[in-house]
Amino acid sequence: xxxxxxxxxxxxxxxxxxxxxxxxxxxxxxxxxxxxxxxxxxxxxxxxxxxxxxxxxxxxxxxxxxxxxxxxxxxxxxxxxxxxxxxxxxxxxxxxxxxxxxxxxxxxxxxxxxxxxxxxxxxxxxxxxxxxxxxxxxxxxxxxxxxxxxxxxxxxxxxxxxxxxxxxxxxxxxxxxxxxxxxxxxxxxxxxxxxxxxxxxxxxxxxxxxxxxxxxxxxxxxxxxxxxxxxxxxxxxxxxxxxxxxxxxxxxxxxxxxxxxxxxxxxxxxxxxxxxxxxxxxxxxxxxxxxxxxxxxxxxxxxxxxxxxxxxxxxxxxxxxxxxxxxxxxxxxxxxxxxxxxxxxxxxxxxxxxxxxxxxxxxx
Numbered sequence: 605x606x607x608x609x610x611x612x613x614x615x616x617x618x619x620x621x622x623x624x625x626x627x628x629x630x631x632x633x634x635x636x637x638x639x640x641x642x643x644x645x646x647x648x649x650x651x652x653x654x655x656x657x658x659x660x661x662x663x664x665x666x667x668x669x670x671x672x673x674x675x676x677x678x679x680x681x682x683x684x685x686x687x688x689x690x691x692x693x694x695x696x697x698x699x700x701x702x703x704x705x706x707x708x709x710x711x712x713x714x715x716x717x718x719x720x721x722x723x724x725x726x727x728x729x730x731x732x733x734x735x736x737x738x739x740x741x742x743x744x745x746x747x748x749x750x751x752x753x754x755x756x757x758x759x760x761x762x763x764x765x766x767x768x769x770x771x772x773x774x775x776x777x778x779x780x781x782x783x784x785x786x787x788x789x790x791x792x793x794x795x796x797x798x799x800x801x802x803x804x805x806x807x808x809x810x811x812x813x814x815x816x817x818x819x820x821x822x823x824x825x826x827x828x829x830x831x832x833x834x835x836x837x838x839x840x841x842x843x844x845x846x847x848x849x850x851x852x853x854x855x856x857x858x859x860x861x862x863x864x865x866x867x868x869x870x871x872x873x874x875x876x877x878x879x880x881x882x883x884x885x886x887x888x889x890x891x892x893x894x895x896x897x898x899x900x901x902x903x904x905x906x907x908x909x910x911x912x913x914x915x916x917x918x919x920x921x922x923x924x925x926x927x928x929x930x931x932x933x934x935x936x937x938x939x940x941x942x943x944x945x946x947x948x949x950x951x952x953x954x955x956x957x958x959x960x961x962x963x964x965x966x967x968x
Contacts, residue, residue: 608947609908614646619916639676645953646681646911659708681911683718685709689726714742729767739775747779747876752861755822777874783881784861790883790893796921806843822862872906883918885933900941
């Protein structure tokens with residue numbers, strides 16, 4: 605029988621994008637605010653968002669960041685890198701170019717003290733195998749993010765899983781994103797569309813389409829996902845959404861995934877980090893669109909003891925809630941869910957460092 609997992613509480617600074625881009629906080633102030641409000645100890649950064657010049661990072665920043673970590677007592681858990689295969693206007697990057705693009709991002713993670721690097725679905729099984737020596741060189745784990753509209757049973761994820769099993773390296777794995785397993789369209793998004801003046805027939809139609817797609821099951825092919833995207837676009841255009849039609853289609857078919865929570869069981873042994881994606885917390889302390897309790901049940905039951913970064917993506921449209929308060933409420937829900945399963949969530953920095961794999965300045 606698997607011993608219950610004890611996940612590490614954490615947050616990604618991505619949750620506070622609106623406050624950061626609005627210049628309410630500098631990077632250093634944002635990190636200190638996370639610590640002050642007890643939203644750690646785990647800390648995740650998105651490299652290109654948080655670090656000027658990334659991945660060509662000034663040595664002075666490395667020194668300042670390590671000092672900031674010492675000052676706040678936070679624990680680096682994951683550096684989110686980008687696998688931007690579409691950087692060029694004329695063509696997609698080749699595999700050689702994409703692998704070379706990833707190398708400096710992985711190297712910076714080690715310099716900053718992060719044990720995990722989040723990478724993205726543009727990377728193929730061959731790419732991940734080619735990056736394994738880079739991970740070995742720098743002593744970090746690479747976690748490919750399973751993000752909607754991808755999901756654990758998607759053929760591309762299954763191909764990666766097969767390669768991981770063949771290679772058998774603890775340095776290759778996944779970063780599950782809970783946004784692949786929604787149970788409803790977030791009510792805050794519908795509220796925003798209402799405030800923008802869209803009629804109820806459009807909003808009802810959006811919800812109906814999402815439920816139809818949900819009944820069909822998570823998409824297994826790109827043509828299936830493309831059909832869903834066109835359906836939302838056509839509906840939005842019929843109701844005069846104009847330029848917002850693309851945004852609606854991206855939200856409905858790209859952010860709000862359909863994978864049953866149980867589907868994660870197969871990939872959880874390979875999870876090196878987790879994005880605790882959520883959109884809203886209601887008056888009862890639950891997340892009505894993401895089955896957080898069910899997901900925590902599975903994570904704890906599987907023995908998962910890595911970090912769960914609270915990732916509030918509702919900021920894309922929700923400009924009325926305080927992001928720190930919303931994150932705190934999701935973390936309370938995660939802690940309560942773990943306790944209901946006879947376990948706990950780690951909030952002590954020393955325990956967190958041990959569990960995420962930091963050892964005397966080394967990451968593994």
